[in-house]
Amino acid sequence: MAKSLGIQHYQMSLGLKFRRINWSLVLVLTMTAMIGIAMLYSAANGNLDPWASRHAARFGAGLVMMIGIALIDIRHLLRWAYGIYGLALAMLALVEIMGISGMGAQRWIDLGFFQLQPSEVMKMALVLALARYFHGLTMEETRRLRALAALLLLVLAPAALVLRQPDLGTAVMLMLTSAAILLAAGVRLRIFAIVAVAGLSAIPLAWQFLRDYQKERILTFLDPERDPLGAGYHILQSKIALGSGGMFGKGFLNGTQSQLSFLPERQTDFIFTMLAEEFGLMGGLTLLALYTLILIYGFVIGLGTKSQFARLVATGVTATFFVYVFINIAMVTGLIPVVGVPLPLVSYGGTAMVTIMVGVGLLMSVYVHRDIEIPRRPPV
Amino acid sequence: MLAGGQFLLLSALVGRLYYLQVLQSDRYVMLSDDNRINIKLLPPPRGRILDRKGETMATNRHNYRIALVSEQTNDVTATLDAIGLLIPLSASDYQRVRREIHRKREFVPITVRENLTWAEVARIEVNAPDLAGVVIEVGQTRYYPLGATAVHITGYVAAVSEDELTGDPLLELPDSRIGKNGIEKIYDLALRGKAGNSQVEVNAFGRVIRELERNEGQPGDDLVLTLDAGLQRYVSARIAEKSASAVVLDILTGDVLALASSPSYDPNLFTNGISSEDWRALLNHPRKPLISKAISGQYPPGSTFKMVVALAALESGLAGRSHEVFCTGEVQLGNRTFHCWKRGGHGRMDMVDALEQSCDIYFYDISLRIGINRIAKMARRFGLGELSDIDLHGEQPGLVPDRDWKFANFERSWQKGETLIAGIGQGYMLATPLQLAVMTARIASGGVAVTPHLSRRALTRNQDDGAETGPVFASMGLSPASLAVVTEGMRRAVNGARGTARRARIVEPDMAMAGKTGTSQVRSISTAERLSGVLKNSKRPWEKRDHALFVAYAPIHDPRYAIAVVVEHGGSGSSVAAPIARDILRETQRRDPARDGSLERIAAASDSSSG
Numbered sequence: 001m002a003k004s005l006g007i008q009h010y011q012m013s014l015g016l017k018f019r020r021i022n023w024s025l026v027l028v029l030t031m032t033a034m035i036g037i038a039m040l041y042s043a044a045n046g047n048l049d050p051w052a053s054r055h056a057a058r059f060g061a062g063l064v065m066m067i068g069i070a071l072i073d074i075r076h077l078l079r080w081a082y083g084i085y086g087l088a089l090a091m092l093a094l095v096e097i098m099g100i101s102g103m104g105a106q107r108w109i110d111l112g113f114f115q116l117q118p119s120e121v122m123k124m125a126l127v128l129a130l131a132r133y134f135h136g137l138t139m140e141e142t143r144r145l146r147a148l149a150a151l152l153l154l155v156l157a158p159a160a161l162v163l164r165q166p167d168l169g170t171a172v173m174l175m176l177t178s179a180a181i182l183l184a185a186g187v188r189l190r191i192f193a194i195v196a197v198a199g200l201s202a203i204p205l206a207w208q209f210l211r212d213y214q215k216e217r218i219l220t221f222l223d224p225e226r227d228p229l230g231a232g233y234h235i236l237q238s239k240i241a242l243g244s245g246g247m248f249g250k251g252f253l254n255g256t257q258s259q260l261s262f263l264p265e266r267q268t269d270f271i272f273t274m275l276a277e278e279f280g281l282m283g284g285l286t287l288l289a290l291y292t293l294i295l296i297y298g299f300v301i302g303l304g305t306k307s308q309f310a311r312l313v314a315t316g317v318t319a320t321f322f323v324y325v326f327i328n329i330a331m332v333t334g335l336i337p338v339v340g341v342p343l344p345l346v347s348y349g350g351t352a353m354v355t356i357m358v359g360v361g362l363l364m365s366v367y368v369h370r371d372i373e374i375p376r377r378p379p380v
Numbered sequence: 381m382l383a384g385g386q387f388l389l390l391s392a393l394v395g396r397l398y399y400l401q402v403l404q405s406d407r408y409v410m411l412s413d414d415n416r417i418n419i420k421l422l423p424p425p426r427g428r429i430l431d432r433k434g435e436t437m438a439t440n441r442h443n444y445r446i447a448l449v450s451e452q453t454n455d456v457t458a459t460l461d462a463i464g465l466l467i468p469l470s471a472s473d474y475q476r477v478r479r480e481i482h483r484k485r486e487f488v489p490i491t492v493r494e495n496l497t498w499a500e501v502a503r504i505e506v507n508a509p510d511l512a513g514v515v516i517e518v519g520q521t522r523y524y525p526l527g528a529t530a531v532h533i534t535g536y537v538a539a540v541s542e543d544e545l546t547g548d549p550l551l552e553l554p555d556s557r558i559g560k561n562g563i564e565k566i567y568d569l570a571l572r573g574k575a576g577n578s579q580v581e582v583n584a585f586g587r588v589i590r591e592l593e594r595n596e597g598q599p600g601d602d603l604v605l606t607l608d609a610g611l612q613r614y615v616s617a618r619i620a621e622k623s624a625s626a627v628v629l630d631i632l633t634g635d636v637l638a639l640a641s642s643p644s645y646d647p648n649l650f651t652n653g654i655s656s657e658d659w660r661a662l663l664n665h666p667r668k669p670l671i672s673k674a675i676s677g678q679y680p681p682g683s684t685f686k687m688v689v690a691l692a693a694l695e696s697g698l699a700g701r702s703h704e705v706f707c708t709g710e711v712q713l714g715n716r717t718f719h720c721w722k723r724g725g726h727g728r729m730d731m732v733d734a735l736e737q738s739c740d741i742y743f744y745d746i747s748l749r750i751g752i753n754r755i756a757k758m759a760r761r762f763g764l765g766e767l768s769d770i771d772l773h774g775e776q777p778g779l780v781p782d783r784d785w786k787f788a789n790f791e792r793s794w795q796k797g798e799t800l801i802a803g804i805g806q807g808y809m810l811a812t813p814l815q816l817a818v819m820t821a822r823i824a825s826g827g828v829a830v831t832p833h834l835s836r837r838a839l840t841r842n843q844d845d846g847a848e849t850g851p852v853f854a855s856m857g858l859s860p861a862s863l864a865v866v867t868e869g870m871r872r873a874v875n876g877a878r879g880t881a882r883r884a885r886i887v888e889p890d891m892a893m894a895g896k897t898g899t900s901q902v903r904s905i906s907t908a909e910r911l912s913g914v915l916k917n918s919k920r921p922w923e924k925r926d927h928a929l930f931v932a933y934a935p936i937h938d939p940r941y942a943i944a945v946v947v948e949h950g951g952s953g954s955s956v957a958a959p960i961a962r963d964i965l966r967e968t969q970r971r972d973p974a975r976d977g978s979l980e981r982i983a984a985a986s987d988s989s990s991g
Contacts, residue, residue, distance in 0.1 A: 183382055237584075240415065242400045243408020256416045260583035281401040285394065292390060299383045315382065322386045326393065333396045 012369075017071050020368045025297045026063070029345060029360065032290045033059040036346035039275050042253050043267040043348075051267050051348045058350055062357030069361025074369035077362070078132055078309050084121075085129035085154075091118035092161040107165050119162045119170045120355045124362065126174055127181065127316030129154060134185035135309035135376060142186050151182075152195075166211045169339035173323050180319030181312055184302075234264045238332045241277040242284075249280030267348045269340055273332045287346070291325045301367045307374040310366040317359040324356070417592065418582050423553055424573030425520060427600030429534055429563055431609035432635070438534050438564065440520035444496040446504055447489035450481045453513030462511055463492060466503045483542070488552055489515055494653075522557060522564075522651045526609060528644040529616045532672035533607060533636075533772070533834060535562020536647035538654075550575040557651065562672075563603065563834060566771050573600035605834050606635030614967050615640040618960055624947040625673035626960065627817040628968055629832055631825045631933065631942050634851055636770070636834050637968065639814070641673040667948075675775040678810040679946055682900030682953065683738045683880075684931045685759070685805030687823055687866045690731055692758035693746040694862035701731050701865045707741040718744055718800055721899070735869025736876045738897060740804050747803025752794055755802060756782035761856055762819040763831075764811050770832045778815050781808035806900060816931050816944035823866055824894075824933035824942055827858035870894035871936055874958075884958035886934065891969045895932025895961065897953035902927065917951045925949035930957035934965045941968050 012020075033055075040051035091109060095118055108115040133151060134142060155178045163171040183192070207215070241257035250256065255277035257263045266274045276284035298318030305311050327341040342352040400408070429438035446463065453459045460474055473493060480490045496504075496516075504516055522537045524530070537557035544558055545551055550572065551558065558572075559565035576597030581589045615626050615638040628638040645662055654662075662670055671677065693699040709725035711718050720726065720740040726733070734742035747755060759765060765780030781802065783794040801807035811819075814832060821830040830853050871894040873879045874886075880897045903924055917925050928950035933942045943961050950956040 180382055237415075239400060240408050240411045242397070243404050244412035245401055246405040246409065247402060256581075257412055260416050260581070260589060262412075262415050262584040276397065276401065281397055284397050284401070288390065288394060288397075292387070295383075295386060295390075319382070319386075322389075326386075326389055329393050330396075333393065333400060335392070335396055 014071060017368050018067075021067065021070055021364055022297070022301070022367050025294070025360075025364070025367075028290060028293050028297070030059075030063075032287070032294070032345045035275065035287055035290070036271070036343075036348075038252075039271050039278075039346060040267055040348055042255070042278060043258065043271065043274060045259055046253050055348055055353075058353045059345070059357075062353050065354075066357045066361040066364060069358060070364035070368050072365055074307070074310055074313075074365055074372060075374060077128060077313070077365065078135065078374060081125075081128035081132035085125045088118055088121040088125035089158055089161075091116070092122060092158055094118070096161055096164060107167060115351075117351050119158075119165065119167055120351050122158045122162065123170070123173065123177070123320060123355050124317075124358050126155065126158060127177060127313060127320065127359075127362070130178060130181045130185075131309050131312035131316060134181070134312055135307070135374070137185075138376065139186060143188055148187070148191065148195075160209075163206070163209050166209070166214060167340075168210070168214050169327065169341040172339065173320065173327070173341065176323045177316055177319045180322075181316045184312060184315040185308075234270070234338055235332075235334050237262045237264065238270055238273045239334050241273045242333060245277040245280045245283075247280050247282065249276070249278045249283055252278055254278060268342055269328065269338075269347065270332055271347050272329055272343050275346075288325075288329075291321075291344075295322055298363060301363060301370070305366055305370045306372065308376065309374055310369065310372075313362055314366045317363045320359055321356070324352075416581050416583075418580050418588075420578045420580065421549055421553055422576035422578055422594075422597050423519075423550060423556065424575060424597040424599045426522065426537075426557070427571040427573065428602045429571070430602060430604045431607045431612075432605060432637075433608065433610075434604075435609040437526055437530055437605065437607070437609060438522060438524050441523045443494055443519045443521040444498075444501050445494040445517055445519055446492045446496060446500075447515050447517050448477060448481075448492050449486075449489045449513045449515065451486035451513070456481060459511060459513060460492070462507075463504070463514065466507060467493060467496065467500045469493065484552055489517065494519075495521075522648075524647045526613070527648060528646045529613050529640075530607070530609065531562070531644055531647045532641045532674065533562055533605070533612070533639055534647060535564040535566075535773075536560055536650040537564050538650045548572075548575075560650070561774075562772055563605065565773050567603055567835065571600040571603060574598035603835055606630070606633070606637065606836070607639070607834060608637045608971065611638045611964075611968055611971055612640060614638075615964055616642065616644065618963055619945075619947070622947050622950060623667040623673075624945065624950065624960070625677060625813045626943065626945045626964060627674050627814050627832075628964060629817050629821045629830070629942045631821045631830060631939055634821070634830045634832050634853065636832050637941070638964070639672075639674045639834075641671070641677075643667050643669040645669045672772070672774060673946070673948070674813045675770065675772055676812065677946065677948070678776050678778050678812055679927050679929065679948075680807070680809055680900035680902075681764075681805040681811040681816060682898030682927070682929055683740075683805060684816055684819075684896050684898035684929050684944075684953070685809060685811070686735060686738065686743055686803075687870065687896060688759050688762055688764070688819065689743050689747055689750075689755055689803050690735060690866050690869065691823075691858065691862055692754045693750050694731075694865060695758065695858060696750050696754050698749045699731070699746045701861075703746065704728055704730050705734070705739075705742045705745045707739050709741070711741055711744055713744075713748075713797055713800060716797055718797070731865055732869045732872060733878075735866065735896070736872035736879050738873070738880050743803040744800045747799050748796065752799045752802055753782050755799075756780045756785075759809075761829075762822050763829075764815050764819060768814055768818055768832050770814060771834050775814070776812055778812050779808055779810040805898065813944045813946045816929070816946070817942050820895075820931040820933055820944060821942035822856065823863065823870070824939035825853075826860065827856040827863055828853045829856050867894060870896050870932070873897065874932065875936075880954045881930065881958040884930075884954065884962045886962055886966055888966075890935055890937070891966055892936045893932045893934035893962065893965050894936050895930055895958065897958055898927075898929030898931070899952045899954075900927045900929060902949070922949050926951060928953045928956035930954075930961045932958075932961050932965060934969060940972070941965060943968075 037052050037056050040055050041048060044051055095107060095109060107119060108117045133154060159171050159174045162174060237257060241263050255274055257277055258266050258274040263270055263273055275287060295318055298314060298321065302311050302314030305314060321344055324341060324344045327339060328343045330336045331338055342349050344356045425440055428436055431437055448459065450456060460477065463469060477490050477492055501516055524534055538560050540551045540556050540558045550556055559568035574597045576595045578591055579593040580591050583589055611628065619626055619640060619642045622642055625641040630637055649658055706728050707720055707726040709720050709723050726737050726739045729739045729742045759780040765778050767775050767777050786792060786794045798807055802809055818830060818832055822828065874881045874893055874895045881895055886892050928947040930953050931944045933939045943965055945957045945961045947956050
């Protein structure tokens with residue numbers, strides 16, 4: 001106990017922390033972002049503007065922010081976890097109330113210089129809150145069903161608010177990421193089964209929450225022939241682009257589906273399709289390999305840490321990253337319904353970039369502070 | 381376990397990519413080309429129709445129209461409503477568009493309205509972003525500068541009807557027109573040309589990015605007719621007041637120089653769709669303007685048939701030039717009396733006298749001597765009773781009766797009285813004005829089997845080379861002496877002291893014509909009627925009056941032009957048809973560039989005066 005107390009109070013100098021940053025992961029992230037910049041250049045029919053240049057600038061800014069977060073002591077993060085979560089939940093409630101009170105339905109809060117999306121903040125806030133929650137439970141308590149009651153509230157409250165916005169993609173992401181953390185924390189599979197059954201039985205209830213266009217998307221996914229020119233059009237065009245790309249693709253700037261605008265949202269949700277059209281299966285696999293590498297970094301970092309909190313944060317961030325990649329690619333290849341989830345580091349869009357880089361920052365903080373042990377019940 | 385699950389799911393993505401990009405690639409390559417490549421048919425300009433001197437008889441003019449591509453439209457009704465706010469659309473336009481959308485392939489533009497004004501084109505263009513699938517097209521409209529003057533030759537074009545679709549994609553284009561009549565119909569394929577196509581790359585909004593490939597079609601051939609448009613105008617005007625038709629042939633070549641039928645109608649009414657009341661008016665007109673009487677009208681040839689009877693007699697050797705008959709004005713056959721047109725009779729007639737004065741009794745006599753079958757055989761050698769094979773649709777064959785024909789159609793044997801009647805071109809005998817002109821041309825050419833045509837193509841279409849050689853017609857094998865009797869008779873019928881058409885002769889000696897009058901009855905005159913005095917033609921109702929006919933050729937010294945004129949229920953051939961033929965033949969010869977030494981003299985005179 002005394003030994004752990006000693007390490008608990010151990011302080012690293014900023015210089016040392018900086019040197020402990022995993023620079024090879026930064027390299028992999030940069031390579032991934034480079035692919036994004038190249039594809040955004042192509043999406044603008046061979047122009048840096050409007051997307052490629054700004055994407056590069058955002059990634060640069062994101063890197064700086066990531067390093068800043070990496071330097072924050074993991075114990076501070078533990079201490080602030082519920083606070084950040086509470087703030088995020090309050091903001092979610094605020095946009096909901098703003099929608100009801102007639103100030104206009106919107107998903108963001110205008111901070112003047114930046115439009116803050118509470119649902120995005122919630123992604124990482126929930127990871128922190130869940131990590132802290134399980135960090136505070138013993139293994140015995142974790143296995144007990146009663147402990148999950150409060151937890152369910154922790155997850156369902158923000159998920160319900162996000163679903164009402166309506167933002168199906170984010171709601172699904174919150175649930176899936178939470179599930180990954182629960183699994184990593186040691187919640188028994190039996191309980192998962194119970195929750196899964198409960199979740200399934202809640203589908204009719206959830207259906208009520210869905211807007212018409214979301215219902216339409218799911219129905220169209222289940223039966224693409226329903227509406228080939230409407231909602232089914234996007235996914236059909238995406239599949240045509242992918243399929244016609246073949247093994248080696250049509251060449252940079254030569255994707256006919258993308259360049260001739262048959263492919264919708266090619267700079268955001270469907271950018272993977274564009275890559276796979278212009279560079280073929282080889283291009284798609286290259287990007288998937290980079291993502292896999294990033295995920296491996298995430299797992300290895302999680303395994304190499306000494307506290308439950310840090311391990312769960314690493315797991316949560318990695319799971320979030322995975323969910324982004326999987327949902328996006330599964331969607332554009334027609335495996336799941338169309339949900340608006342961007343491809344990390346590649347899709348154009350500031351919000352997702354911030355979320356990803358904050359997440360990577362948390363992961364990096366875990367890595368930098370990997371040797372710090374934190375007692376399961378921290379002093380309050 | 382978590383990591384394992386994630387890698388499993390990522391493997392599923394790899395598998396999916398492999399499935400789409402390798403296994404299904406061919407299918408999606410095709411779909412992507414379908415997306416980006418549009419194939420547009422390029423309609424070739426329809427060939428012009430020109431007269432022998434190069435005057436335009438049918439040509440193309442610009443026509444702006446608005447069309448709808450159903451596959452590019454979300455909601456056809458909504459789009460039509462939107463168009464309707466900009467330009468007036470009728471309920472029938474709506475119906476027609478909807479019907480055509482069902483009938484045609486979804487990428488074929490359907491014409492909504494044609495002949496837009498500039499203001500209407502501008503209104504559509506300005507609102508184009510809100511009108512998905514709506515395109516303005518510039519088409520070509522057929523235009524006939526001669527209008528009603530030559531419609532029975534040019535025919536007209538109109539929208540393709542369903543049973544005319546042959547699989548030629550050109551016919552499915554919205555503005556496609558097909559020849560419905562006349563030259564436009566019979567030479568439709570040559571005039572139509574071959575469709576080209578243009579492969580263009582388009583983006584998702586249908587905007588054309590670039591042209592990938594272009595195959596120019598083959599424009600329709602220009603068609604040069606044998607017709608003389610100037611003469612046609614003259615002939616049309618000359619018969620305009622009557623229900624009549626006239627045909628002018630070049631005896632040496634068989635060229636149709638003029639072929640007119642009256643009343644007529646304007647083919648330009650049809651190119652943009654004729655209104656139903658206009659159509660009904662044409663259809664129900666008592667004088668039948670839609671019919672080309674020159675080739676479809678069948679009339680008893682009357683006395684114009686007498687040359688054929690004379691030739692049959694001469695060639696048979698049963699009656700010669702000097703065969704004489706005394707005409708008392710009537711003749712008995714069994715218990716029936718047959719009359720000459722001239723009460724009191726002509727007196728002593730030889731064959732030339734009989735032709736000059738058109739003595740019926742003389743021809744009764746020689747008809748009985750030679751019999752109906754010899755007459756019919758000779759008639760067929762002159763092209764009567766069969767199609768001339770002229771390059772026009774709707775020609776009628778006429779009728780040359782003989783014993784077999786009578787038995788086949790009535791199961792009764794031929795009567796001698798019927799031979800008499802046939803001998804003066806009455807009874808069952810029917811001929812078209814074109815056939816009468818051909819008959820005259822064959823006589824005037826010295827027994828050459830002249831056949832008529834409107835385009836040299838008609839002569840060369842079965843040959844390998846399309847060389848414009850003049851036609852070579854076979855000799856009919858008639859003796860020159862026999863022909864000389866008949867031509868002398870025709871000369872005197874116009875120019876002789878007792879000629880039936882003496883008043884209509886051409887006085888200029890180098891243009892003088894030879895001819896034969898004909899006045900054919902459309903009803904039989906009963907004995908009672910004859911006793912009480914036959915009503916004058918002009919006192920009878922129109923449809924009971926006689927047809928007036930005249931056939932002729934000119935000039936006598938070197939025959940070049942043959943003509944047939946038929947005025948339906950016009951009265952007597954000598955007083956009604958002959959003057960028309962005279963005027964036309966004189967005009968025809970006046971226009972002949974070969975005989976026109978005068979043109980050179982005028983030119984020389986003006987040169988010397990100005991120089």
